[in-house]
Amino acid sequence: MASLVDTPVPGDNSPALTVSELSGALKRSVEDAFSHVRVRGEISGYKRVASGHSYLTLKDDRACIDGVIWKGTPVNFRPEDGAEVIATGRLTTYPGRSRYQIVIEQLELAGQGALMALLDQRRRALAAEGLFAAERKRALPFLPRTIGVVTSPTGAVIRDILHRLADRCPSHVILWPVAVQGEGAAAQVAAAVRGFALLPEPPELIIVARGGGSIEDLWAFNEEAVVRAVAESPIPIISAVGHETDTTLCDYAADVRAPTPTAAAEMAVPVLADLxxxxxxxxxxxxxxxxxxxxxxxxxxxxxxxxxPPPDRLLAPQRQRLDDAGDRLPRALGRHLAEARSELAQTSGALRPALLTARVSRGRERLGALRLRPQLIQHRLTDASERLARLWRVAEQLHPDKPLARGYARVEARDGHTVASAAQAKAANAVTLVFADGRVAARVEDGAPPSYDRPQASKPTRAKPAPIEQPKLL
Structure with missing residues (x-):
């Protein structure tokens, strides 16, 4: 019968191991046996965490293995789900979950076919977002004064562009030097495209250029970061990556695609001589x-x-009229002057100081008579107050509620309108009797008015006068 408590047995050479000891032994065994492996598989579940590390799963049709890419490991492309790759690294275990995994030190696409499949998958995904839509394309400026160029500063591309611009139309060129292939090239190109838009005086046109090469050499211009930077740029962009037969995703996102960098320079500016x-x-x-x-x-x-007609014929009547007017003018001036002197003589006889003094005196007398006295104003105010009081007493007598104080009543319908006839009262059916001290609701009944017996007024009886006693004579 098995014991409940473990007891050491003399000579037993299999002591119990802790979980950590067993996990450590397995970790050493796996790392010693598989310190360098190359695994081919399809990426699944790729994710990059905030720390900078990346986690993924490599799988085929029958098995899968977890993988990790530590931060700082050089990867020449952005891993995506579905891409077939060859991972080079070492196997290790993760004791926290009792799982083994491959620490990837190098990640490559599994051949040209896998690279093209990844490129096609990325192209379809970005096209679905509308980054390649024709309505996003903008027209190039006709004669840009400043042109920005994103390319390598040591290659032949920048020399070809500068030479072609100098031949056609000399322009101010701003070169943003970047690496055009290898690790970090995509990030540099994307940063250059965005950096041009942030300059205090940004260029009017950007040329993204690179010489020819294989698809691996041009892969930086197929990265999603470059494509999004080109599509979001507020400055028109010409993409001149590779030769005429080379096509990258940057060409789809740019406003214009040039077959070569030299052709991009020709598209950028017109020929100055032709202008x-x-x-x-x-x-x-x-x-x-x-x-x-x-x-x-x-x-x-x-x-x-x-x-x-001749000028003399046109001006002859006007000349004759001018001569006639010149003859009449002295006589007319003399007659007008004589009339003015006669009128002045007649008027001057009436202008005497005594007359003016008399008129001034009469004006002063009238002005003194027009002086206002307080007694007159007070008398007029008293008359106006009395007239206003009389009008107010008349208005009080005409007020519709005045007869109510003398025992009368006003008949109103329920909506407040005054009932002025029996027909209106019958139509209203229900009325309100307004008295001086309140309102009483009443109903109208159709029929003969009830007869009321008036009490007979008793006639006053006169008392018979007492007989007057006549005094006796005797």
């Missing part, structure tokens, strides 16, 4: 139009002038 020739041609055309308009006007003026 000068066009301006010269417009100037010549404007001069020809002005001369033609002037010649046409001169011809029309000549035709009209030939139809007009």
């Amino acid at each position: 000068a020739a066009g301006v010269q041609e417009l100037w010549l055309r404007a001069g020809r139009c002005a001369r033609r308009y002037r010649d046409h006007g001169a011809e029309r003026l000549g035709n009209v002038a030939r139809r007009l």
Whole structure:
């Protein structure tokens, strides 16, 4: 019968291990046996946590294994679910959950087919968000004064762009140097595109350029960070990544795609010589139009002038009228002056100081008579107050409630309107009798009015006068 308590047995060489001891032994055994492995599988459940570490699962059709990518491990692309990769690293265990996992030190896509499949999957996902929509595309400025270029400062791309711009139309160029392939290239390109928009004087056009290469060399321009930065840029962008046959997701997100960096420079600015020739041609055309308009006007003026009569014939009547007026003018001035002198003589006889003094005296007398006295104002105020009091007494007598104090009543309908006839009372059926001291509700009954017997007034009886006793004579 088994014992309930474990008791050491002499000679027993299998002592009990703790869970930690067993987990540590398993961890050492796994790490010693699988210190370097390469695993091929499909990524599933990829997530990046706030600490910077990434966790994922590699699986095939029959098994799966957990994986971890510690922060700082170089990965040349962004892992996505469904991508087939080859992970290089070492196996270890996680005692906290009794699970084994692979610590990934290098992560690569499993061949060209897997890379193209990941690219197609990413393209369809970004297109579904509308980042490649045609309505998002903007027109390029006709003649940008400042052009920003995002490319490597040491490659031939920047030299080709500067040379082509100098040949066509010299412009101010701002170079934002970035790495165009390898680790961190996508982050640098995205930061450069966003950085141009934050400058105090941002450029009017941005060119994102890179020379040709394989799909692995151009992969930085297929990263989601670059695509979103290009699509969100407020400045129009020309994408010139690779040669004519190379296409990246950056080309889809840009406003215009150029087959080569040199072609991007040609799209950015017009040919200065062509502009000068066009301006010269417009100037010549404007001069020809002005001369033609002037010649046409001169011809029309000549035709009209030939139809007009000679100037002497046109001005002869006016000249004759001027001569007649010149002859009449001295006589008219003399007559007008004589009339004015006669009128002045007549008027001056009436202007005497005594008359003016008399008029001033009469005006002063009238002004003194018009002085206001308080007694007159008080008398007028008293008369006005008496008239107002009389009008107020008349208004009180005409008030509709005045007869109520003498025993009368006013009949009103239930809506407040005064009933002025028997027909209105019958139609209202229910009325209100308004007395001086209150209101009484009443109903109207159709029929003969009840007869009331008036009490007979008793006639006053006169007392018979007492007989007057006549005094006796005897």
